[in-house]
Amino acid sequence: MSVLSAIGFISDRELTKMLSAQLAMPVAPFDLLEAEETAVRTLPADFARLHRLLPYRFFSGSLLVAATEPVDTGVLNKMRRFTRNPVLIYLASDLEVEAALERHYGGEEAAAAGDPV
Numbered sequence: 518m519s520v521l522s523a524i525g526f527i528s529d530r531e532l533t534k535m536l537s538a539q540l541a542m543p544v545a546p547f548d549l550l551e552a553e554e555t556a557v558r559t560l561p562a563d564f565a566r567l568h569r570l571l572p573y574r575f576f577s578g579s580l581l582v583a584a585t586e587p588v589d590t591g592v593l594n595k596m597r598r599f600t601r602n603p604v605l606i607y608l609a610s611d612l613e614v615e616a617a618l619e620r621h622y623g624g625e626e627a628a629a630a631g632d633p634v
Contacts, residue, residue, distance in 0.1 A: 529610040529611065529612045529613075530610055530613075532610065533608055533609065533610040533613075536608060537608045540587055540608065542587060542606065542607070542608040543607050543608065544607065544608050544609070545573070545581075545583040545607035545608065545609040545613070546607070547573055547574070547581070547583075547607075549571050549573060549583055549609060549613050549614065549616070549617035550616060550617055550620055552571060552572065552573045552574065552617060552621055553573070553574040553575070554621075555575065556572040556573055556574045556575055556580060556581070557571070557572055557621045557622070559572050559580060559599055559600045559602075560572050560582075560596065560599055560600070561599070562618075562622035562623070564595070564599070565618060565622060566618055566622065568584070568588070568592050569584060569585040569586070569611070569614050569618075570582050570583065570584050570588070570592075570596070570614075571583045571584075571609070571614050571617045571618060571621065572600070573607075575602065576605075578602060578603065579602060579603040579604065579605050580596070580600045580602045580603070580604050580605070581605050581607060582596065582604055582605065582606050582607065583606075583607050583608075583609035583613070583614055583617070584606050584607070584608060584609065584614070585608075585609060585610070585611050585614050586608075587606075588606050593606070
């Protein structure tokens with residue numbers, strides 16, 4: 518979360534929209550908490566948490582993925598290997614991605630304990 522959104526100067530969603538314009542990345546037009554389980558299962562939880570990614574759904578043969586920042590080529594290539602599909606990246610806020618990771622992959626305690634999620 519940015520300082521600006523932490524002090525209430527701007528909402529997390531508004532900040533994401535501004536970053537979207539600056540980074541030339543589309544904002545995720547979907548509710549991350551409603552991600553499809555088939556999509557979520559394409560990325561291992563530790564990989565998704567490490568890179569702050571949430572696979573949302575498949576659309577026309579591509580996997581739609583929400584990210585908190587631009588994804589570098591190496592990470593994108595790894596996602597393609599995991600999914601065996603083209604990957605389309607959408608920008609989402611830290612708060613949205615964190616909540617979705619928690620819901621779909623479980624909490625950090627589950628990750629640290631090695632519990633299956």
